[in-house]
Amino acid sequence: MNPDRRRLLRASAGALLVLAVRPVGAAADASPNVIAVRMWPAEAYTRVTLESDAPLTFKQFLLRNPDRLVVDLEGVELNSELQSLAGKLTAADPNIEKLRAGRFKPGVVRLVIDLKTEVKPQVFTLAPVSDYQHRLVIDLYPAAPADPLLAFLDEQRSPAPTPEPTPVQRPATVARDSLKVDRLVTVVLDPGHGGEDPGAVGPAGNHEKTVVLQIARRLKALLEQESNMRVVMTRDGDYFVPLGTRVRKARAAKADLFVSIHADAFVRPDANGSSVFALSERGATSTAAKWLAQKENEADLIGGVKIDTRDLHLARTLMDLTQTATINDSLKLGKVMLGELGNINRLHKAQVEQAGFAVLKAPDIPSVLVETAFISNPAEERKLVSDDYQQRMANALYQGIKRYFAANPVPPGTKVAQR
Ligand SMILES: [Zn+2]
Incomplete structure (x- = not known):
C-alpha cells in the first residue's frame, strides 16, 4: 500500500478511537x-x-x-x-x-x-x-572542516607542480609498459548508507552500512600497498553522507575510479549472489535494476538531507552531460570485477547491469556500484560479517581494479586535485 494512504488510514483510525473514549468537550x-x-x-x-x-x-x-x-x-x-x-x-x-x-x-x-x-x-x-x-x-x-578529504587535498596541493606533460596517445601495443604510471591514481571508495540510514538489514540484524564500511576499509588497505595508488573514502565512520556529496567528493579528489560498495536485499530470502552496476543514460536494463536503483536512491530521504537547490541544479547538469565514454569505461571496470567476484561468490547476474543510480552520476569518472552479496539471505549475511569473506571480497575488488588499470592505463601527467 502507498505509505501516505496507510498513514492517513492509521491517523483517522486513531482519531476515531480518541473521540470514542474521551469525554465530550475534552480536546485531543x-x-x-x-x-x-x-x-x-x-x-x-x-x-x-x-x-x-x-x-x-x-x-x-x-x-x-x-x-x-x-x-x-x-x-x-x-x-x-x-x-x-x-x-x-x-x-x-x-x-x-x-x-x-x-x-x-x-x-x-x-x-x-x-x-x-x-x-x-x-x-x-x-x-x-x-x-x-x-x-x-x-x-x-x-566552521573549519576537518574533513579527511580536505586534508588529503591539502596533501595533494603541497608537492611542487609537475611540468606539463607532452601529449601521449595510448598505443595499444605497449599497453603493458604503460602500467608504470607517472602519477598517482586516485580511487574513491564509497561505503553505502551510514548513520541514520542503515541500508538493508539482515535477518540476524546486521546492517548493510556496517559491513560495507568494513569491506571498504579492507579494500583501502590493499590498494594502498600499491605505490602509485591513493584512496579517498566518501565516509570513514558511521554517519550519513548525501548522495550528491559523495559524487562531489569524488570530483573534488579528481578520482580516476569510483567504487560504491553495498549489500543487496530482496523480499525472497533465497535471493543471493554478487552483482555490479553501472549508470544507465536511458532506462534500466531490467526492472529489478530499476527497483534497486530507486531503493538505493532513497538513501537521501531516509538519512535525511536538507534539500539544496544547488544540488538539484548540479544533478540536472550532470545528467545533461554526455556520459557515454565514461559509462563505457564503467562497463569495462564492472566486467573485470564480475570476473573476480565469480571466483568467490555466485554471480546474481552474469553481466554488468545498468540503472539510474544517483551516486554513479559523475560525468567524468568511471563509476560502479557493487552489491557484494544479499544481506537479506541468512547464509550470505553470515558470510558478509565474517573476516574471511570480507577479506576475500576486498581482494576480489582489488584484483578487479588492478586488472582494469592494467588494461586501461590512466593518461600520464598530473591530475591536480581541486575543490
Ligand atoms: Zn545499499
Missing part, C-alpha cells in the same frame, strides 16, 4: 512526544536526531564565548528520552563538549549544546519515511 492532546533520541558523531559533522510522534516546532540561536547552540522545543514535555540525550554524548565527539535538555518554561524544553569548536549548524525537520516517524535533525558542521 496533540502535543508531540519525543520517542527516541540519537547521536551520530563524526569528524565531518555531528548529527543529533530527535524522533517524535508529531512534527516538532523549534527555535534556535547560536551564542559565542563560549560557543553554544540553543534549540527550544515548543509544546513538548521533558521526558526520559530527552533526559537520556546527555548520556549519549561521548568524550570523543569532535564537535560537542556537553549537552543538556531541561524545562525552560511551561511547554518549552530547552536544549543547550556546548561546542568544542565554532560550528555552522543546520537544524531542520524530516517527514516520516521508512521506519522513522517525524524527525528534528540538528547537524553541527565545524
Whole structure:
C-alpha cells in the first residue's frame, strides 16, 4: 500500500478511537512526544536526531564565548528520552563538549549544546519515511572542516607542480609498459548508507552500512600497498553522507575510479549472489535494476538531507552531460570485477547491469556500484560479517581494479586535485 494512504488510514483510525473514549468537550492532546533520541558523531559533522510522534516546532540561536547552540522545543514535555540525550554524548565527539535538555518554561524544553569548536549548524525537520516517524535533525558542521578529504587535498596541493606533460596517445601495443604510471591514481571508495540510514538489514540484524564500511576499509588497505595508488573514502565512520556529496567528493579528489560498495536485499530470502552496476543514460536494463536503483536512491530521504537547490541544479547538469565514454569505461571496470567476484561468490547476474543510480552520476569518472552479496539471505549475511569473506571480497575488488588499470592505463601527467 502507498505509505501516505496507510498513514492517513492509521491517523483517522486513531482519531476515531480518541473521540470514542474521551469525554465530550475534552480536546485531543496533540502535543508531540519525543520517542527516541540519537547521536551520530563524526569528524565531518555531528548529527543529533530527535524522533517524535508529531512534527516538532523549534527555535534556535547560536551564542559565542563560549560557543553554544540553543534549540527550544515548543509544546513538548521533558521526558526520559530527552533526559537520556546527555548520556549519549561521548568524550570523543569532535564537535560537542556537553549537552543538556531541561524545562525552560511551561511547554518549552530547552536544549543547550556546548561546542568544542565554532560550528555552522543546520537544524531542520524530516517527514516520516521508512521506519522513522517525524524527525528534528540538528547537524553541527565545524566552521573549519576537518574533513579527511580536505586534508588529503591539502596533501595533494603541497608537492611542487609537475611540468606539463607532452601529449601521449595510448598505443595499444605497449599497453603493458604503460602500467608504470607517472602519477598517482586516485580511487574513491564509497561505503553505502551510514548513520541514520542503515541500508538493508539482515535477518540476524546486521546492517548493510556496517559491513560495507568494513569491506571498504579492507579494500583501502590493499590498494594502498600499491605505490602509485591513493584512496579517498566518501565516509570513514558511521554517519550519513548525501548522495550528491559523495559524487562531489569524488570530483573534488579528481578520482580516476569510483567504487560504491553495498549489500543487496530482496523480499525472497533465497535471493543471493554478487552483482555490479553501472549508470544507465536511458532506462534500466531490467526492472529489478530499476527497483534497486530507486531503493538505493532513497538513501537521501531516509538519512535525511536538507534539500539544496544547488544540488538539484548540479544533478540536472550532470545528467545533461554526455556520459557515454565514461559509462563505457564503467562497463569495462564492472566486467573485470564480475570476473573476480565469480571466483568467490555466485554471480546474481552474469553481466554488468545498468540503472539510474544517483551516486554513479559523475560525468567524468568511471563509476560502479557493487552489491557484494544479499544481506537479506541468512547464509550470505553470515558470510558478509565474517573476516574471511570480507577479506576475500576486498581482494576480489582489488584484483578487479588492478586488472582494469592494467588494461586501461590512466593518461600520464598530473591530475591536480581541486575543490
Ligand atoms: Zn545499499
